[in-house]
Amino acid sequence: MGRPRGFDETAVLDAAAGQFRVHGFERTSTEQLCEAAGVRRSSLYNTFDSKDELFIRALEHYITSVRAQQAAILEDTELSGADRLRSLIDAVIREEEDAAERGHAAGCMVVHSFMNPDLRERDERIQAMLDHDLRQRTDLLVAAIRAGQADGSLSGAVSPLDAALLANTVISGLRVTAQSGCTPETLRRIALTGLHALLH
Amino acid sequence: MGRPRGFDETAVLDAAAGQFRVHGFERTSTEQLCEAAGVRRSSLYNTFDSKDELFIRALEHYITSVRAQQAAILEDTELSGADRLRSLIDAVIREEEDAAERGHAAGCMVVHSFMNPDLRERDERIQAMLDHDLRQRTDLLVAAIRAGQADGSLSGAVSPLDAALLANTVISGLRVTAQSGCTPETLRRIALTGLHALLH
DNA sequence: TTCGTTATGGATTTTCCAGTACAGAAGGGT
DNA sequence: ACCCTTCTGTACTGGAAAATCCATAACGAA
Numbered sequence: 001m002g003r004p005r006g007f008d009e010t011a012v013l014d015a016a017a018g019q020f021r022v023h024g025f026e027r028t029s030t031e032q033l034c035e036a037a038g039v040r041r042s043s044l045y046n047t048f049d050s051k052d053e054l055f056i057r058a059l060e061h062y063i064t065s066v067r068a069q070q071a072a073i074l075e076d077t078e079l080s081g082a083d084r085l086r087s088l089i090d091a092v093i094r095e096e097e098d099a100a101e102r103g104h105a106a107g108c109m110v111v112h113s114f115m116n117p118d119l120r121e122r123d124e125r126i127q128a129m130l131d132h133d134l135r136q137r138t139d140l141l142v143a144a145i146r147a148g149q150a151d152g153s154l155s156g157a158v159s160p161l162d163a164a165l166l167a168n169t170v171i172s173g174l175r176v177t178a179q180s181g182c183t184p185e186t187l188r189r190i191a192l193t194g195l196h197a198l199l200h
Numbered sequence: 201m202g203r204p205r206g207f208d209e210t211a212v213l214d215a216a217a218g219q220f221r222v223h224g225f226e227r228t229s230t231e232q233l234c235e236a237a238g239v240r241r242s243s244l245y246n247t248f249d250s251k252d253e254l255f256i257r258a259l260e261h262y263i264t265s266v267r268a269q270q271a272a273i274l275e276d277t278e279l280s281g282a283d284r285l286r287s288l289i290d291a292v293i294r295e296e297e298d299a300a301e302r303g304h305a306a307g308c309m310v311v312h313s314f315m316n317p318d319l320r321e322r323d324e325r326i327q328a329m330l331d332h333d334l335r336q337r338t339d340l341l342v343a344a345i346r347a348g349q350a351d352g353s354l355s356g357a358v359s360p361l362d363a364a365l366l367a368n369t370v371i372s373g374l375r376v377t378a379q380s381g382c383t384p385e386t387l388r389r390i391a392l393t394g395l396h397a398l399l400h
Numbered sequence: 401t402t403c404g405t406t407a408t409g410g411a412t413t414t415t416c417c418a419g420t421a422c423a424g425a426a427g428g429g430t
Numbered sequence: 431a432c433c434c435t436t437c438t439g440t441a442c443t444g445g446a447a448a449a450t451c452c453a454t455a456a457c458g459a460a
Contacts, residue, residue, distance in 0.1 A: 007436090007437070022317065023317070023318060024224075024315065024316070026226040026227060027226060027316065027318050027319075029417065029418085030417075030418060030419085031417080039438090040437090040438055040439060040440090041418090041419085041438095041439090041440095042420085042421090042422095042437080042439070042440085043437065043438060043439095045418090045419065045420080046437065046438085047437095050418080050419075051417095051418065051419085104317055105317065107315070107317075111315065111376055112315060114376050114379040114380060115224065115312060115315065115375075115376065116224070116227065117222065117304055117305065117307075117379070118223060119227075130380070134380055158393060158396075162389050162390065162393050163393065165377070165382075165386065165389075165390050166394050168373075168377065169370065169373035169374060169376070169377045169390050169394065170369065170370070170373055170394065171373075172372070172373040172376040172377060173368075173369035173370055173372040173373030173374075173376070174369060174373075175315075176311055176314050176315065176369070176372040177365070177368065177372060179314040179315060179317070180314060180330070180331070180334055182365075186362075189362050189365075190362065190366050190369050193358060193362050193363065193366045193397050194366050194369065194370065194394045194397075196396060196397030197393050197397065207406090207407070229446085229447060229448085230447070230448065239408090240407090240408055240410085241408095241409090241410095241448090241449085242407080242408060242410085242451090243408060243409095245448090245449065245450080246406080246407065246408085247407095250448085250449075251447095251448065
């Protein structure tokens with residue numbers, strides 16, 4: 001069984017996610033994807049059946065890696081609950097900074113997918129992934145917030161679930177606001193003010 | 201100068217904005233636009249030079265009407281500053297409720313445009329309109345927040361500008377979160393928790 | 401009524417891009 | 431060396447959707 005010089009699937013998914021998160025599904029042509037991944041179209045279609053399929057795989061890849069990164073922060077028992085939230089915000093803003101240095105906003109595959117009802121309806125797996133991811137990320141947040149309420153760094157006056165949903169909403173809002181060319185410092189102040197109910 | 205049975209430009213722009221706010225630019229075909237506006241393609245192209253041009257006109261229409269609606273709330277001197285903010289949130293959520301009854305999320309042309317860097321770069325007028333609108337809406341919010349701080353309904357501990365940017369960010373975030381099928385009550389709790397720094 | 405202007409319907413052209421076909425290259429196994 | 435499988439480059443196909451054409455209809459003014 002011959003198997004010539006391979007093809008790093010993960011690298012391609014990474015590159016694809018990098019395009020999709022900025023431009024969204026329809027404004028990313030297969031040409032762009034090939035360019036970004038350093039691969040030819042036939043290779044792409046050889047591995048992934050269609051652009052839709054590639055998108056789904058890229059979304060899965062994106063979602064799991066983002067969540068892993070967030071979990072690493074939110075489950076870090078070295079930090080107080082409050083510091084975990086602050087650190088999460090910092091991570092999001094750092095992504096925006098990095099992207100800004102490259103001349104564009106970071107974007108977000110999840111925000112793009114949520115804002116694209118046609119895409120979600122076309123393949124139920126997308127909706128399912130988004131639902132599942134939202135739930136998972138909310139659970140991570142709830143746990144961290146409970147920890148913060150227990151260690152005294154976060155106010156106990158807010159329900160952990162509401163607080164978690166707020167944090168998600170603020171992060172989505174940041175991804176939009178970031179596109180208006182705000183400075184990272186401003187983004188940071190916005191986010192911390194939004195989480196003020198918890199942080200005091 | 202003959203002028204046969206006209207063509208209600210405003211009605212067409214309204215219908216177009218109704219499509220664009222949900223589907224965004226590229227997922228809205230001229231076919232859909234004609235359907236929604238009850239007009240044929242040639243009529244559309246007769247009045248607007250291109251889909252791009254129609255989008256720009258629709259965006260302008262959308263932005264000014266949304267801002268007029270927000271101004272009516274935020275400049276209502278009958279209300280305390282705090283009530284103006286609460287009323288603004290309620291208005292946004294009511295839009296989502298109305299759309300949900302019709303089986304979809306409300307969407308938002310501004311959020312879609314912000315998240316579409318390619319579109320913004322293609323025509324500088326779009327970027328200019330977004331910048332201008334953000335500034336205007338922020339100014340409205342700043343004024344209402346100052347009023348609230350003066351009448352004692354809002355905390356004076358937060359800078360009005362930061363608070364205004366936060367309100368904008370929360371509203372954008374709500375537009376995204378709404379697409380996940382949250383109930384209006386949940387959306388409302390999220391928003392009020394986000395504005396807690398001000399409202400106490 | 402007649403003319404000039406503008407609106408409309410439908411067919412047509414054009415453009416763009418996802419997806420395919422196919423021939424050949426690049427390995428690995430035996 | 432030989433075959434077999436998997437990758438790659440290029441050119442092509444097909445379809446969808448933007449944009450145009452044109453002949454006709456609806457009106458207003460003179």
